[in-house]
Amino acid sequence: DAGITQSPRHKVTETGTPVTLRCHQTENHRYMYWYRQDPGHGLRLIHYSYGVKDTDKGEVSDGYSVSRSKTEDFLLTLESATSSQTSVYFCAITVGEGSSGNTIYFGEGSWLTVV
Amino acid sequence: AQSVTQLDSQVPVFEEAPVELRCNYSSSVSVYLFWYVQYPNQGLQLLLKYLSGSTLVKGINGFEAEFNKSQTSFHLRKPSVHISDTAEYFCAVPGDSTLTFGKGTMLLVSP
Numbered sequence: 001d002a003g004i005t006q007s008p009r010h011k012v013t014e015t016g017t018p019v020t021l022r023c024h025q026t027e028n029h030r031y032m033y034w035y036r037q038d039p040g041h042g043l044r045l046i047h048y049s050y051g052v053k054d055t056d057k058g059e060v061s062d063g064y065s066v067s068r069s070k071t072e073d074f075l076l077t078l079e080s081a082t083s084s085q086t087s088v089y090f091c092a093i094t095v096g097e098g099s100s101g102n103t104i105y106f107g108e109g110s111w112l113t114v115v
Numbered sequence: 116a117q118s119v120t121q122l123d124s125q126v127p128v129f130e131e132a133p134v135e136l137r138c139n140y141s142s143s144v145s146v147y148l149f150w151y152v153q154y155p156n157q158g159l160q161l162l163l164k165y166l167s168g169s170t171l172v173k174g175i176n177g178f179e180a181e182f183n184k185s186q187t188s189f190h191l192r193k194p195s196v197h198i199s200d201t202a203e204y205f206c207a208v209p210g211d212s213t214l215t216f217g218k219g220t221m222l223l224v225s226p
Contacts, residue, residue: 042216042219092213105161106160
């Protein structure tokens, strides 16, 4: 257990509304990530962070923004939700730094449905 | 950037039978390889990883994988599966900023 909590775990929202998903970690890890998981696509990286106020885009960042004002929290915002953003969203952290052999640990996921 | 290919989207198998889930990676100078498992409605958890050393890597729940450099493969095996092994399995390799995952293989174990 890497101490990752995602909220909300389930949400239904309407097209065009803003949505924020929160990822909270308790162990002060530097690297945090947001992925989305869709059938046939596996996991795809949306955004990641390598420190407070340090973020960068991943493979599928269009339509998403992130913020990290504290080490422990990494927020993912859908500015104007669309049906194509219906997905399962996973937060993840890396334990350790500087090595690509480090293990990534995942949260339990947030199921988002945009109607 | 490195990538992985999981050749099977679904693998059906009977309980107590052996299973192999296939993963091939794009060639690179140094290779780290991972297998993750995802049970229904849960996040992914690490099954095993290869960093260096012995090419046979043992993981949790009786799974093991063999790193084969000549065939650029990292296949996952278990000699006798249980119903509880029903899950989706992901092979992964370090990418530009984090791990890059394959599209997953659904292991379906039936009685």
